[in-house]
Structures are given as C-alpha cells and as structure tokens.
Amino acid sequence: MRLALLLFAFPALALAQEPLSPYAAQKLAQGTFREYLELLSLPNDAINPPDIQANADWLEAAFKKRGFTTKQLANKGKPMLFAEYPTRRSREGGNPVKTILFYMHMDGQPVVDKEWSQPSPWKPVVKMRNVEGKWEIVDTELLFAEKLHPELRVFARASSDDKGPIMMFLAAFDGLKQAKQQPAYNVKVLLDSEEEKGSPSIPAVVSANKDLLKSDAIVIHDGPRHASERPTLIFGNRGATRVTLVVYGPRQPLHSGHYGNYAPNPAIRLSRLIASMKDDNGRVTIPGYYDRVQLSDAEKQILADTGDDEPAIRRRLGIRRAETVGGSLQEAIQYPSLNVRGMSSASVGDKASNIIPHQAIAEFDLRTTPESPPEYLFSLLKNHIERQGYHLISAQPTEEDRATYDKLATLTMGQGGRASRTPLESPLGKWAYASLKQTSSSGEPVRIRMMGGSVPTDSLVEILGAPFVIVPLVNGDNNQHTFDENMRVGHYVEGVRTITGMLRAPY
Numbered sequence: 001m002r003l004a005l006l007l008f009a010f011p012a013l014a015l016a017q018e019p020l021s022p023y024a025a026q027k028l029a030q031g032t033f034r035e036y037l038e039l040l041s042l043p044n045d046a047i048n049p050p051d052i053q054a055n056a057d058w059l060e061a062a063f064k065k066r067g068f069t070t071k072q073l074a075n076k077g078k079p080m081l082f083a084e085y086p087t088r089r090s091r092e093g094g095n096p097v098k099t100i101l102f103y104m105h106m107d108g109q110p111v112v113d114k115e116w117s118q119p120s121p122w123k124p125v126v127k128m129r130n131v132e133g134k135w136e137i138v139d140t141e142l143l144f145a146e147k148l149h150p151e152l153r154v155f156a157r158a159s160s161d162d163k164g165p166i167m168m169f170l171a172a173f174d175g176l177k178q179a180k181q182q183p184a185y186n187v188k189v190l191l192d193s194e195e196e197k198g199s200p201s202i203p204a205v206v207s208a209n210k211d212l213l214k215s216d217a218i219v220i221h222d223g224p225r226h227a228s229e230r231p232t233l234i235f236g237n238r239g240a241t242r243v244t245l246v247v248y249g250p251r252q253p254l255h256s257g258h259y260g261n262y263a264p265n266p267a268i269r270l271s272r273l274i275a276s277m278k279d280d281n282g283r284v285t286i287p288g289y290y291d292r293v294q295l296s297d298a299e300k301q302i303l304a305d306t307g308d309d310e311p312a313i314r315r316r317l318g319i320r321r322a323e324t325v326g327g328s329l330q331e332a333i334q335y336p337s338l339n340v341r342g343m344s345s346a347s348v349g350d351k352a353s354n355i356i357p358h359q360a361i362a363e364f365d366l367r368t369t370p371e372s373p374p375e376y377l378f379s380l381l382k383n384h385i386e387r388q389g390y391h392l393i394s395a396q397p398t399e400e401d402r403a404t405y406d407k408l409a410t411l412t413m414g415q416g417g418r419a420s421r422t423p424l425e426s427p428l429g430k431w432a433y434a435s436l437k438q439t440s441s442s443g444e445p446v447r448i449r450m451m452g453g454s455v456p457t458d459s460l461v462e463i464l465g466a467p468f469v470i471v472p473l474v475n476g477d478n479n480q481h482t483f484d485e486n487m488r489v490g491h492y493v494e495g496v497r498t499i500t501g502m503l504r505a506p507y
Helices: 002-009 022-030 033-040 049-065 140-144 163-178 202-208 266-275 297-304 310-317 374-387 399-404 427-439 457-464 489-503
Strands: 069-073 080-085 099-105 125-129 135-138 153-155 186-192 217-220 232-234 239-248 337-344 359-368 408-417 446-448 468-470 486-488
Touching: 022 163, 022 489, 033 049, 033 140, 033 153, 033 163, 049 069, 049 080, 049 163, 049 186, 099 163, 099 457, 125 140, 153 489, 163 489, 202 457, 217 457, 232 427, 232 468, 239 266, 239 374, 266 359, 359 374, 359 408, 374 408, 408 457, 427 468, 427 489, 457 468, 486 489
Parallel strands: 099 186, 099 217, 217 468, 232 446
Antiparallel strands: 069 080, 080 186, 125 135, 125 153, 153 486, 239 359, 239 408, 337 359
C-alpha cells in the first residue's frame, strides 16, 4: 500500500524511462532541506582540519543512511570521503555493469564574516527579493510550502559550491529508494576535502586508492550553469601553471637623482619584456603559442551554439571591446593564454622612495590546453625571453654574472594542473547529453567544449584512465568564492531531477 501511494505521489518514478516530474523533484528536494541547512552550519575551510573532519563525519552518516558503503580516505587530518552504492555486477546475458565515479567537494572558500549580509556565513538564511528588488531574509519554513517558490534562495558559505550538489545527489537516491529502484550502473562517489585549495592532495590520495576508485567514467558536479541557465555539459577544462619572472637591475636600490639616466631600471625593462609578449589585440606574439590548437568547423559550430550574448558579456565586464584570440568568448578559451597575475618592484604610495629598484617581478598564469601542456608553453616563453637579449640564470646573479651580461633574469615554473578534455561525440558525451536533454525543462542543453577555468580533472583522468564530463547544477549568479554565496531553490529542485535522470539512464 505504501509503495502504491509513493508511486501515485511520484508518478514518474514508476517508469524508469520517464523524467522525474517537477512535483516529485520538489518533494524529494524538500525532504533534504533540513539536512542541507544542518550541513551548511558546519564550517568547511580546508585550512582547519577539525572542520573538514566534522564535515566528513556528517556526510559519511548521510551517505550510509541512503545505503552506501563508505570509507574516509586518509589525507593528513583532512580526509576525503569515498562512498559506493551496491548494485548488480552484471546485466542480463552476463555483460558487466559499468561504473561511474561522481566527484564533488565538501570544502569551501575562506570567509570574512563582516562582508556577509547576514549574522554569519555559517548560519544559513533564506532570502527573497522584496518589491524594491533587494534581498530580504524570510521565514525558513517557506522552503517546505506545498507551492514552493523557485526564487527563494539559501545564503551560506558552500550553499552552491559544493554542498548544494551533494545534497541534490542524496535527494535523488532518496527517490530511487522510495520507488524501489536501483541506479542503471554502479555508483562510486569521491568528495574532495581540498578542492578550494587547488586539490594538492588529489594525486596522492587517488593513487593510494586507485583500485577502490576504479571506474569507467567520471561525472563532476561543480561550478555554475551557463549564463543562459540552460542545462550545461562541459567536456574539458584548461590547466593552470604559474610562472615567475624576475628581472634584475643594480646590486641594490639606487638614488634616482644620482643614478637616473645611468643605471638601467628593471621595472621598465620588465614592462618592455611583457609588452613584447602580446600585441594590441591581446594575441600572444610568441611564435607557436597557438599553433597546436586546431578547431574543426563542427567544433566551431558547437561553440557558436552556446548562444553567448557577446555585447552583454562586454557590458557586464565593463570593456568596450574584447581581445581577438578567438571570434567569441567560447572560441577564445579553447586556446592557451598568457596572463600577468601580478607585478611588483619598489613600493608605491606613502611607502614610495625616489629609487631605481634592484629588481622587478612578474607572475604569470599560463592557461594550458591538452595540445599545449605546461612544459611546451614554458619552453616557448623561455626562448622568447632569451631572444630579447636576456641571460637566464637559476638564482640571484653572481658578481661574474653582473660583469658579463647586460640583461639578467630568472624564469621559474611552479606547480599547476594540466588540461583535460573528453571528445563531444564520445560514448560518455553522447550519454550525458541525451540524459540532460530528456530531463531538461529549460531548453536545449549547452555543450561547452572546454571551459576556461581549472578543476583537478587531470589527476583523476590520468590516474584512473577514465573519461569525464562536468555537469554544473547551480545558478550562475551564486556568488561562489565571495560573500553572500547562495543557492536558488529552483535550481536545487531541477538538479534533483537532472541527477535522477542520469542515475536511471543506462551507460
């Protein structure tokens, strides 16, 4: 009798091939809201191991409640959480069932309490815009109304990045359990504990647990949906590598009156060196920098199909015109980039002195692509600097260096993640696209060949040898990584529907 009532309340759950109804998704979402608010009350800055441990313990209990087997993966006091849902190991006829690993993260960005428009980032509040268009705190019980308003938002650190998707995932399993259904494949989950710190421990943890994490494919739930708010499917991400360039001048800072017009200023030399790397249109002038990336006509059409409003993007950014590396934003981010992330020399403002500085420093981030890995781009940059007359050394210049060479510099490559990409027409790509299209209530899914930002896919893909896709679920205006982070309730409900559809679609 109870099962019949559940199938009446959640009619779409009765047929595995039909999308979950919006009403059923709402009820499943509401069934997890109190847990969601409790989880958001746990601080989760990865700089504090006890906080991460508390989150791991809470989430381990939540996954066990849904029938998962779990294991905390040791990580120097900041464990990652592994969970596995037991399903059949072979289909009818003896064919093996595939396994998909779902990756999300439980840590969050640091907070500055006073910046938030609420008592504490760790005390979640529900808000809605008033008649004047301003956010106003409302009664939390509105989350449980029979007619749930999709424009309600939950404000708290990690509400969207990434605790929202974790709770959507658990809500989807609540629905499967109520309908006495199983996922269409074996499900594994990895919750990272240091993603917001660049996932420095992912390679070691994944390598140490390679057999446990072995999968046929990886699905990542992280980041916001496309600006159009259509369902979004991302097939790759650029890598990020930091490079530091130091240009040396006199042995020590010099009085600019006594030695100006005589001793070369390293800040000016650095400026000229940087200017030689890019033209007025923003294109890198270093030979070969873009050569390895070749976009087919079909790929260019997919980039165009995202439907980005280029004038609106420029207005939002506050720029009159864009650089011309590509014909659009989507096309531009398919290529490697060279960005100056910071420069320093002598002090400015009240601390400034009338000096010729002894050195000038620039830090770059090189956004890499699968075709243009860090080592390749670094070697091109190194060769370019040497062609500008610089002698590169590995440490502070010696007296002999200073007496022998006019232009001295060091160039150092730091650590960084590599780019990864899955072909759009791969079996995984086709499966994910078909699933999103079936469950979409917001239009044709957006396919993004490669996003500009970086996530730790390289370690997962290289170590596990499995393809991946990224399926963002949260609202684009969620304020992640800054104050007043929020999760739109309508996106939460739709996320439950999306994940349920993916879990029920055979791979």
